[in-house]
Amino acid sequence: MSTAKADILARVRGALGPSPVVPEIPRTYRLAGTLVRDAAVVDLFCETVSEYKATVHRVAESALPDKVRAILGEGLRVGVPAGFRDLGLPVIEDRGLSVAELDELDAVVTGSALAIADTGTIVLVSGENSGRRALTLVPDHHVCLVAASSVVPSVPDAIAALGPDAPITLVSGPSATSDIELDRVEGVHGPRRLDVVVFG
Amino acid sequence: MKVALFITCFNDTLFPGAGKAVVTLLQRLGCEVEFPLEQTCCGQMHVNSGYEHEASGLHDRFARVFADYDAVVSPSASCTAHVRERIESVGGKVFELTEFLIDQLGVVDVGASFPHRVTFHPTCHSLRLLNVGDRPLRLLREVRGIDLVELDGARECCGFGGTFAIKNADTSMAMLSDKVRHVLDTRAEVCTSADTSCLMHIGGALSRGRTGVRTMHIAEILAAQE
Amino acid sequence: MSFQSAAKVTLKDAQLRRNIGKATTLIREKRLRAVAEVPDWEPLRDAGEAIKAHTMATLPEQLEKLEAAVTAAGGVVHWARDGAEANAIVASIAKRVGTDEVIKVKSLATDEIEMNEALEAEGIHALETDLAELIVQLNPEDKQSHILVPAIHRNRAEIRTLFEQTIAQGQSLGNEASAIAEAARLHLRNKFLTVPMAVSGANFGIAETGTIGVVESEGNGRMCLTMPRVLVTLMGIEKVLPAWQDLEVFLQLLPRSSTAERMNPYTSLWTGVRPGDGPQEFHLILLDGGRTNVLADEVGRAALHCIRCSACLNVCPVYERVGGQAYESVYPGPIGAILTPQLNGLGSAPSLPWASSLCGACYEVCPVKIDIPSILIHLRGRVVREEKSRLTPEALAMKGMAAAFSTRRRYEAAQRLAKLGRGPIVKAALPGWTAMRDLPEPPKETFRDWWKREHGEG
Ligand code: SF4
Numbered sequence A: 001m002s003t004a005k006a007d008i009l010a011r012v013r014g015a016l017g018p019s020p021v022v023p024e025i026p027r028t029y030r031l032a033g034t035l036v037r038d039a040a041v042v043d044l045f046c047e048t049v050s051e052y053k054a055t056v057h058r059v060a061e062s063a064l065p066d067k068v069r070a071i072l073g074e075g076l077r078v079g080v081p082a083g084f085r086d087l088g089l090p091v092i093e094d095r096g097l098s099v100a101e102l103d104e105l106d107a108v109v110t111g112s113a114l115a116i117a118d119t120g121t122i123v124l125v126s127g128e129n130s131g132r133r134a135l136t137l138v139p140d141h142h143v144c145l146v147a148a149s150s151v152v153p154s155v156p157d158a159i160a161a162l163g164p165d166a167p168i169t170l171v172s173g174p175s176a177t178s179d180i181e182l183d184r185v186e187g188v189h190g191p192r193r194l195d196v197v198v199f200g
Numbered sequence B: 001m002k003v004a005l006f007i008t009c010f011n012d013t014l015f016p017g018a019g020k021a022v023v024t025l026l027q028r029l030g031c032e033v034e035f036p037l038e039q040t041c042c043g044q045m046h047v048n049s050g051y052e053h054e055a056s057g058l059h060d061r062f063a064r065v066f067a068d069y070d071a072v073v074s075p076s077a078s079c080t081a082h083v084r085e086r087i088e089s090v091g092g093k094v095f096e097l098t099e100f101l102i103d104q105l106g107v108v109d110v111g112a113s114f115p116h117r118v119t120f121h122p123t124c125h126s127l128r129l130l131n132v133g134d135r136p137l138r139l140l141r142e143v144r145g146i147d148l149v150e151l152d153g154a155r156e157c158c159g160f161g162g163t164f165a166i167k168n169a170d171t172s173m174a175m176l177s178d179k180v181r182h183v184l185d186t187r188a189e190v191c192t193s194a195d196t197s198c199l200m201h202i203g204g205a206l207s208r209g210r211t212g213v214r215t216m217h218i219a220e221i222l223a224a225q226e
Numbered sequence C: 001m002s003f004q005s006a007a008k009v010t011l012k013d014a015q016l017r018r019n020i021g022k023a024t025t026l027i028r029e030k031r032l033r034a035v036a037e038v039p040d041w042e043p044l045r046d047a048g049e050a051i052k053a054h055t056m057a058t059l060p061e062q063l064e065k066l067e068a069a070v071t072a073a074g075g076v077v078h079w080a081r082d083g084a085e086a087n088a089i090v091a092s093i094a095k096r097v098g099t100d101e102v103i104k105v106k107s108l109a110t111d112e113i114e115m116n117e118a119l120e121a122e123g124i125h126a127l128e129t130d131l132a133e134l135i136v137q138l139n140p141e142d143k144q145s146h147i148l149v150p151a152i153h154r155n156r157a158e159i160r161t162l163f164e165q166t167i168a169q170g171q172s173l174g175n176e177a178s179a180i181a182e183a184a185r186l187h188l189r190n191k192f193l194t195v196p197m198a199v200s201g202a203n204f205g206i207a208e209t210g211t212i213g214v215v216e217s218e219g220n221g222r223m224c225l226t227m228p229r230v231l232v233t234l235m236g237i238e239k240v241l242p243a244w245q246d247l248e249v250f251l252q253l254l255p256r257s258s259t260a261e262r263m264n265p266y267t268s269l270w271t272g273v274r275p276g277d278g279p280q281e282f283h284l285i286l287l288d289g290g291r292t293n294v295l296a297d298e299v300g301r302a303a304l305h306c307i308r309c310s311a312c313l314n315v316c317p318v319y320e321r322v323g324g325q326a327y328e329s330v331y332p333g334p335i336g337a338i339l340t341p342q343l344n345g346l347g348s349a350p351s352l353p354w355a356s357s358l359c360g361a362c363y364e365v366c367p368v369k370i371d372i373p374s375i376l377i378h379l380r381g382r383v384v385r386e387e388k389s390r391l392t393p394e395a396l397a398m399k400g401m402a403a404a405f406s407t408r409r410r411y412e413a414a415q416r417l418a419k420l421g422r423g424p425i426v427k428a429a430l431p432g433w434t435a436m437r438d439l440p441e442p443p444k445e446t447f448r449d450w451w452k453r454e455h456g457e458g
Helices: A004-016 A039-050 A061-072 A099-104 A155-161 B009-014 B016-028 B044-048 B052-066 B077-086 B097-104 B124-129 B135-141 B169-185 B196-208 B218-223 C003-011 C014-036 C041-057 C059-072 C083-097 C108-112 C115-121 C131-138 C156-165 C177-194 C220-226 C244-258 C291-295 C300-305 C311-315 C317-322 C333-344 C361-365 C372-387 C393-404 C408-419 C423-434 C447-455
Strands: A055-059 A078-081 A092-094 A107-110 A114-116 A121-125 A141-147 A168-171 A176-180 A183-186 A193-199 B002-005 B032-034 B072-074 B094-096 B117-120 B147-149 B190-193 B214-217 C076-080 C101-104 C125-128 C197-200 C204-206 C211-216 C230-236 C266-271 C281-287
Touching: A004 C059, A004 C076, A004 C291, A039 A055, A039 A114, A039 A193, A055 A061, A061 A107, A061 A141, A061 A193, A099 C177, A114 A155, A121 A141, A121 A155, A155 C244, A176 C131, A176 C177, A183 C177, B002 B016, B009 B016, B009 B196, B009 C408, B009 C447, B016 B032, B016 B214, B016 B218, B016 C447, B044 B052, B044 B077, B044 C372, B044 C393, B052 B077, B052 C393, B072 B097, B077 B094, B077 B124, B094 B097, B097 B135, B097 B218, B117 B135, B124 C361, B135 B147, B135 B218, B169 B196, B169 C003, B169 C317, B190 B196, B190 B218, B196 B214, B214 B218, C003 C317, C014 C244, C014 C311, C014 C317, C041 C059, C041 C244, C041 C300, C059 C076, C059 C204, C059 C281, C076 C083, C083 C115, C083 C197, C083 C230, C083 C281, C101 C177, C101 C220, C108 C115, C108 C230, C115 C125, C125 C131, C131 C156, C131 C177, C156 C177, C177 C220, C197 C220, C204 C244, C211 C220, C211 C244, C220 C266, C291 C300, C291 C333, C300 C333, C300 C372, C311 C317, C311 C333, C311 C361, C317 C333, C333 C361, C333 C372, C361 C372, C393 C408
Parallel strands: A055 A193, A078 A092, A078 A107, A107 A141, A141 A193, B002 B032, B002 B072, B072 B094, B117 B147, B117 B190, B190 B214, C076 C281, C101 C125, C101 C197, C197 C230, C230 C281
Antiparallel strands: A114 A121, A121 A168, A168 C266, A176 A183, C204 C211, C211 C266
């Protein structure tokens, strides 16, 4: 008996015939590196991300802990990735928190790998800075720190800077749905509150 | 300039007025117009209905009949698009009327006068197959006395689609009734377009509803000197 | 049922037409804005089209690369010739995991092979977690009607009533859409955190790296892809993309074309298994399920380029009026009219290629430039040649007309008959037309008679 794999590949080859035409791919769109990476890019990011009903804050790096404390207030159970920068407030480090423990967090503070100005997107790459995926998913409030120097202009810039080694989550605003009358409504299964703190 | 008229079987049989208007208009603009009597049908209806094989003889015939002309002008955007795509040997020199006027003759003001309230339906094939853009509107805007009103949902199909209007008559009618509602909302006396097939469809409902709104091919307005 | 008959039924549903009309009008305008702000939209479409055509032409190589890369990253790759094989693979994994429940991210491929029903028959409940899928699943009488928003035919008030009768019994949800979303959140939250296995579809699979991508909005996708121990992804073989770089094209084309946003809320990209993060067991099932039939048609194969954005549905004047259910397929609208008959065999849906006025609005918006009208015409030709008797009244009429047009003499004779309301030209069209529309008064003189009178026979 031939395997499903062999059968499918044989059918594909049969369907294509002996010498299928392989077209060239014209990449005349704006490739990575086409757009200038200046201060205007950071402004644009702040603008696009705020259009998703995320709250945007811009601070100097030194003011970061104060800002985070101001956003979160007192008495919350705040999760952070293990070994995360000092925020000057009590935090629960994720050293393999159970699902139940994650579910008990009120908020989570993480960093991000980079951000895309054109689309208002934050890119989380599983690891020390962005945390693992569940950490930024289960708690209802995500405070995400974005270094101004990590903001790139376009999607191609971001894809060029990323790779397949760790899981990636592109986040553009809080959880939302378009399923009711094709209109975007915020707040379904992912974090319903997203604060983006752009620093530096 | 010497041009051949590709009238289309549909206009020849049912809407001779559109063809006559093209002749009047082109002659007024100094063209010498010929009408090759050997022309019949370009085969579009056959191809679009799945009868490609039956159309191939018609394609050959079309190529033969128009082989010796430098330019061919047609009052049908839809048939022009068909021959341009399917009949390689001559397709490139067939022009829809408004394309011909603007791109080949270089005129926008064709010396027409038509003191009526008019709305324009840009047919799907003139918009999306020929990409005539705003050429028809540019021509209409220059007509003396015209009161040109914009049609809401103009880019939407009227529901004709050749045999679609018969095979899927209920769906076609649902599309048509929206188009007619938009036409009536303009309170125009005349609804015009670059294809009499769509106009027959729209006009059929306007007439059934006793709305009093007339349909006219754009050539008839551009030829008018009222 | 033929499309014509099914449409007759749905056209009578005024509420449905209003719901769909309202939603599609809104999204059409939004899409125009989302696209207008991208200066290189056309080059992106050109690239998207070429990447897809390139992929199809090199499909065996891409699939083998994908398999090797996923395997190297700790995943397990399965191949399924048809839906039954794919469903059996999923069922056997669920049994080994020992669960009688799996959570699902919206996946058209799983709908296509009726995975939920197949799992149910094995005693495994598949819980849909996408809001619109949930809406459809909660009402046993209901069916999906849109590829992106399967419950597009339901308005807010109807959804609210449904929820108050099912997952939010005894509550009053009020008129806000956010209350509906909240009800879904509460209903599913515990499932996300406890069910050990998820099933997803895939938007892309990158051959070069073995990375799989899922594009979504609500976060239910992230939940399913992250929280369970075991993840099974079903992917049609046409969803493979050659290179990592290709993501930059499709992550721009897809969101703006589908929900008309600059970017959808969440996109997940993962490669095999990541220790300490997400499912520790990952299976990828590569499904043929009729796709190689589509590939065998040189013209029709472009239907496999589809990235399921649904833009063509949203602009289609036919879809807008009849709704998705009239197409009686997982894939409605323009893409359904070309894909369904090819995937399942022309005989299964012979009327679908005619479910279009060929207005071309679909081709104009398609992010990968699938020339849907031309494929429709091509498939009409195939149906006429392969499926229909050569002697249907229509075939006879078409032949009659072709004959009538074949010489000038016959053509002029047919014109004379038409003037009298007889002959091949009239027979073909008259009855279906005049039932609802007036025919113009036949002219006293044809154009050519006038010409001859004025200019002679020349
Ligand atoms: S055919 Fe094109 S427009 Fe339609 S869903 Fe597929 S990709 Fe989108």
